[in-house]
Amino acid sequence: MIATPDRTPLPREFFDRPVLEVAPDLLGRILVRTTSDGPIALRLTEVEAYDGPNDPGSHAYRGRTARNSVMFGPPGHVYVYFTYGMWHCMNLVCGPEGTASAVLLRAGEIVEGAELARKRRLSARNDKELAKGPARLATALDVARSLDGTDACTSDDTPLRVLTGTPVAPDQVRNGPRTGVSGDGGVHPWRFWIANDPTVSPYRAHTPRRRSS
Secondary structure (H helix, E strand, O other): OOOOOEEEEOOHHHHOOOHHHHHHHOOOOEEEEEEOOEEEEEEEEEEEEEEHHHOOOOOOOOOOOOOOHHHHOOOOEEEEEEEOOOEEEEEEEEOOOOOOEEEEEEEEEEEEOHHHHHHHOOOOOOHHHOOEOHHHHHHHOOOOHHHOOOEOOOOOOOOEEEEEEOOOOHHHEEEEOOOOOOHHHHHOOOEEEEOOOOOOOOOOOOOOOOOOO
16 A cells, blocks of 8 residues: 655755755655646656765866856755756755755656646656656756746745655665766766666766767
């Protein structure tokens, strides 16, 4: 029998911890996106940790910029970035304010509002693919750069909230290299996912982008 998820918003203290503690603890939590058409809820099944100045793979490795300023805190806020000129990706800021660490939300299971997600993900062959990958997740939830800096630790009717959900048992959590990260940052086994969950995205090593001749 599957337990009913706890709909209580996660407190800010949950995120005010080292990123490598927060990331696996986010698995099984519920992300709620409130849109003008109604809510979409997603159960997190795959995430990646990025540890700021200690992590060459992090956007904040070389310090604060206009793009990454939300990463520097306070914890519990949403960091959204635009990549490859095509896609948005969503992160949750964690750690003490000023540390610039965040967790990339890589994949999840749509548990409410699937009909709304399907309208945004017309290429998905089934509901398991609606949020299977960070860009797909952001697209399914209608996440754009305008949501950068949103406070996800509130019980008010805000665009994004993170609820307690049903935490995953430690023996069901797996970890390995982060997807598509190059150089020194590529060696960290900081991708975490729920074992055997069909919504988890496939691992892909970094492939250098070739310039057209």
